[in-house]
Amino acid sequence: xxxxxxxxxxxxxFSFGQTDEDALCLDCGKKLxxxxxxxxxxxxxxxxxxxxxxxxxxxxxxxxxAGFHSENDRKPGWWDEMVGPGKSFDTNKYFxxxxxIIGGCSGSTGPRSINPDTxxxxxxxxxxxxxxxxxxxxxxxxVHLGIKKWLAVAGGSMGGxxxxxxxxxxxxAVDSVIAIATTSRLSPQSIAFDWVGREAIMSDPKWLEGNxxxxxxxxxxATARMLAHITYLSDESMYQKFGRNLQESDKxxxxxxxxxxxxxxxxxxxxxxVERFDANSYLYITRAMDYFDVSARAGGDLAKAFSxxxxxxxxxxxxxxxxxxxxxxxxxxxxxxxxxIDVTYCDIASVYGHDAFLLEAVTLGKLISDFTRNRYLEVQxx
Amino acid sequence: xxxxxxxxxxxxxFSFGQTDEDALCLDCGKKLxxxxxxxxxxxxxxxxxxxxxxxxxxxxxxxxxAGFHSENDRKPGWWDEMVGPGKSFDTNKYFxxxxxIIGGCSGSTGPRSINPDTxxxxxxxxxxxxxxxxxxxxxxxxVHLGIKKWLAVAGGSMGGxxxxxxxxxxxxAVDSVIAIATTSRLSPQSIAFDWVGREAIMSDPKWLEGNxxxxxxxxxxATARMLAHITYLSDESMYQKFGRNLQESDKxxxxxxxxxxxxxxxxxxxxxxVERFDANSYLYITRAMDYFDVSARAGGDLAKAFSxxxxxxxxxxxxxxxxxxxxxxxxxxxxxxxxxIDVTYCDIASVYGHDAFLLEAVTLGKLISDFTRNRYLEVQxx
Numbered sequence: 154x155x156x157x158x159x160x161x162x163x164x165x166x167f168s169f170g171q172t173d174e175d176a177l178c179l180d181c182g183k184k185l186x187x188x189x190x191x192x193x194x195x196x197x198x199x200x201x202x203x204x205x206x207x208x209x210x211x212x213x214x215x216x217x218x219a220g221f222h223s224e225n226d227r228k229p230g231w232w233d234e235m236v237g238p239g240k241s242f243d244t245n246k247y248f249x250x251x252x253x254i255i256g257g258c259s260g261s262t263g264p265r266s267i268n269p270d271t272x273x274x275x276x277x278x279x280x281x282x283x284x285x286x287x288x289x290x291x292x293x294x295x296v297h298l299g300i301k302k303w304l305a306v307a308g309g310s311m312g313g314x315x316x317x318x319x320x321x322x323x324x325x326a327v328d329s330v331i332a333i334a335t336t337s338r339l340s341p342q343s344i345a346f347d348w349v350g351r352e353a354i355m356s357d358p359k360w361l362e363g364n365x366x367x368x369x370x371x372x373x374x375a376t377a378r379m380l381a382h383i384t385y386l387s388d389e390s391m392y393q394k395f396g397r398n399l400q401e402s403d404k405x406x407x408x409x410x411x412x413x414x415x416x417x418x419x420x421x422x423x424x425x426x427v428e429r430f431d432a433n434s435y436l437y438i439t440r441a442m443d444y445f446d447v448s449a450r451a452g453g454d455l456a457k458a459f460s461x462x463x464x465x466x467x468x469x470x471x472x473x474x475x476x477x478x479x480x481x482x483x484x485x486x487x488x489x490x491x492x493x494i495d496v497t498y499c500d501i502a503s504v505y506g507h508d509a510f511l512l513e514a515v516t517l518g519k520l521i522s523d524f525t526r527n528r529y530l531e532v533q534x535x
Numbered sequence: 536x537x538x539x540x541x542x543x544x545x546x547x548x549f550s551f552g553q554t555d556e557d558a559l560c561l562d563c564g565k566k567l568x569x570x571x572x573x574x575x576x577x578x579x580x581x582x583x584x585x586x587x588x589x590x591x592x593x594x595x596x597x598x599x600x601a602g603f604h605s606e607n608d609r610k611p612g613w614w615d616e617m618v619g620p621g622k623s624f625d626t627n628k629y630f631x632x633x634x635x636i637i638g639g640c641s642g643s644t645g646p647r648s649i650n651p652d653t654x655x656x657x658x659x660x661x662x663x664x665x666x667x668x669x670x671x672x673x674x675x676x677x678v679h680l681g682i683k684k685w686l687a688v689a690g691g692s693m694g695g696x697x698x699x700x701x702x703x704x705x706x707x708a709v710d711s712v713i714a715i716a717t718t719s720r721l722s723p724q725s726i727a728f729d730w731v732g733r734e735a736i737m738s739d740p741k742w743l744e745g746n747x748x749x750x751x752x753x754x755x756x757a758t759a760r761m762l763a764h765i766t767y768l769s770d771e772s773m774y775q776k777f778g779r780n781l782q783e784s785d786k787x788x789x790x791x792x793x794x795x796x797x798x799x800x801x802x803x804x805x806x807x808x809v810e811r812f813d814a815n816s817y818l819y820i821t822r823a824m825d826y827f828d829v830s831a832r833a834g835g836d837l838a839k840a841f842s843x844x845x846x847x848x849x850x851x852x853x854x855x856x857x858x859x860x861x862x863x864x865x866x867x868x869x870x871x872x873x874x875x876i877d878v879t880y881c882d883i884a885s886v887y888g889h890d891a892f893l894l895e896a897v898t899l900g901k902l903i904s905d906f907t908r909n910r911y912l913e914v915q916x917x
Contacts, residue, residue: 340770341796341797344798352754386724392723409822443795
């Protein structure tokens with residue numbers, strides 16, 4: 154364990170919605186009861202509770218953003234490079250919170266949770282949730298933690314969508330936003346990729362209309378994940394990482410097993426994913442992403458949708474990201490500027506594609522630490 | 536039926552390889568016996584047999600490039616806009632040949648053909664074939680038809696790969712080449728998409744290691760096709776064609792059926808494809824594309840691989856094609872130029888992505904007719 158690690162962290166749970174009045178009202182019109190939120194915190198909340206930062210995870214992430222779960226745990230949290238003592242999200246200074254989204258499969262209530270009405274897994278009886286629903290649940294956690302206003306809400310990819318959603322749903326609760334490699338709405342191409350991934354899962358006979366038990370639809374989920382992985386890399390990074398290199402031999406096998414290094418990589422990613430992720434969650438989360446459209450609440454006018462926003466923005470895109478393109482970030486920036494909302498924008502030159510938000514830690518880290526420090530100083534001086 | 540249609544065409548068959556000596560020697564080291572080639576011809580071969588053009592089809596194409604198969608046939612051949620009396624490939628002037636590739640499922644010998652050694656379908660006992668093998672089979676057809684030299688060989692996408700292969704394998708048999716939206720080798724990204732498509736097919740339990748009977752692995756094949764279709768369109772054309780439009784209602788359904796127009800489109804494409812295409816063929820043909828690498832035969836030196844080429848080239852790419860990118864066409868052009876091979880190159884500005892080779896008939900048609908006419912005049916004057 155390095156010196157700048159947050160060390161061992163203990164996941165926590167917060168439950169709400171035990172009564173009908175306390176249940177979470179969802180965009181689909183249904184109510185979600187007995188909601189659990191799995192979360193982790195790092196650092197200490199200061200006496201004025203002005204140093205709290207919420208980190209939002211992406212599709213396959215979880216609440217475990219930094220540190221380790223035990224002495225023997227070899228794999229740190231998913232953004233450990235960014236969160237810790239002296240790091241960009243400096244836990245000596247800030248109180249960091251990260252929670253697993255509802256609909257997820259890493260501790261928070263999702264399709265594989267028990268439906269209190271039936272005593273069985275929800276599976277496909279779980280209501281279709283939205284990014285807004287995820288944020289509403291996070292807001293309950295915020296109240297529970299006694300935080301009035303986040304110094305920052307920050308996230309990449311789907312985490313960035315949640316961050317943006319926060320500024321609109323709770324304009325007074327967010328001092329600043331760090332929205333990385335994200336979009337105010339998915340392109341039809343992204344919707345199409347999500348569709349194909351879900352079709353792969355739902356046409357796997359082991360899916361059983363979502364009612365699989367121990368035998369999960371692993372083939373379908375692996376196919377969905379492999380497909381998604383292609384969209385996380387860039388054409389250029391794939392040339393750099395794999396080229397047309399063969400994996401096992403210097404000759405073609407003339408069969409259909411993995412010949413190319415890129416095939417081995419995908420197979421490995423698919424296999425690793427099914428060990429840790431739930432197929433039904435994958436359906437629900439991708440659907441939430443499809444449905445996300447900030448402008449829709451203002452008749453398609455993004456600037457108007459931002460009209461009540463009070464937060465300062467840091468928007469970051471990556472030049473080779475073709476899943477959530479720089480032009481989609483620029484669309485957000487233009488809409489914010491037209492409403493005279495304070496926004497800092499940077500398109501980081503990177504070959505890593507969408508994955509850059511996890512890989513360009515040095516450049517991204519500097520942007521984030523500067524932005525957050527400035528916000529912190531200003532809030533302290535208010 | 537329009538006036539400029541070739542009218543009703545009758546598919547023909549050419550068989551060879553009835554003896555061991557006559558069998559097709561494949562790149563994998565095996566021999567293919569009792570090979571059938573399904574082909575169609577349009578126009579008339581002139582007395583000097585100097586007006587013959589070979590059109591090569593892409594992954595899901597077939598020999599039926601133009602015209603109709605019967606009076607009631609409503610759907611013309613796949614490149615009917617380009618092939619006919621007075622069209623770019625003018626059948627009043629040229630003798631056009633198009634044959635279904637070996638490995639295919641539209642009349643030529645492929646994995647669903649009978650293995651003469653067993654009396655049963657080859658299925659996965661069919662040898663893994665290459666683009667070069669396809670061209671070798673086409674060369675047999677050429678000899679059978681009494682053609683000494685093609686005025687042009689022309690194709691888009693995988694058809695372009697075959698066209699390029701012709702110039703290297705049979706430099707004396709090709710006066711000119713029209714290589715459209717193609718590449719001298721697949722990028723790792725394209726190999727990755729092919730891998731995921733094949734995984735979708737091979738993980739469909741109905742695939743049965745390729746030994747399916749009447750009940751084909753339609754779900755897997757549809758998933759593969761839907762995925763491929765995304766790569767045939769461009770981000771921009773998907774915005775133009777679908778945007779985030781909903782198909783059935785003006786509200787989200789909050790379920791997992793098709794909501795978005797782009798989802799309906801993909802589902803429709805997937806369903807149409809499984810009605811006409813064979814899953815095992817899909818595996819073999821995509822593998823052939825993966826393996827294609829012109830430069831590999833010269834230690835990675837593309838220009839050197841072209842050193843024996845005697846054909847004139849027309850190379851065409853489309854600005855928004857992200858499957859076979861303009862830069863991949865330019866790589867071919869640069870290699871040809873470095874060997875002082877005559878090449879005309881055009882990158883057509885188009886929003887249609889890879890599909891542009893089927894959709895930009897006007898612009899493409901003019902390029903092709905001019906190029907071919909010039910070649911024809913020169914050959915006549917020789």
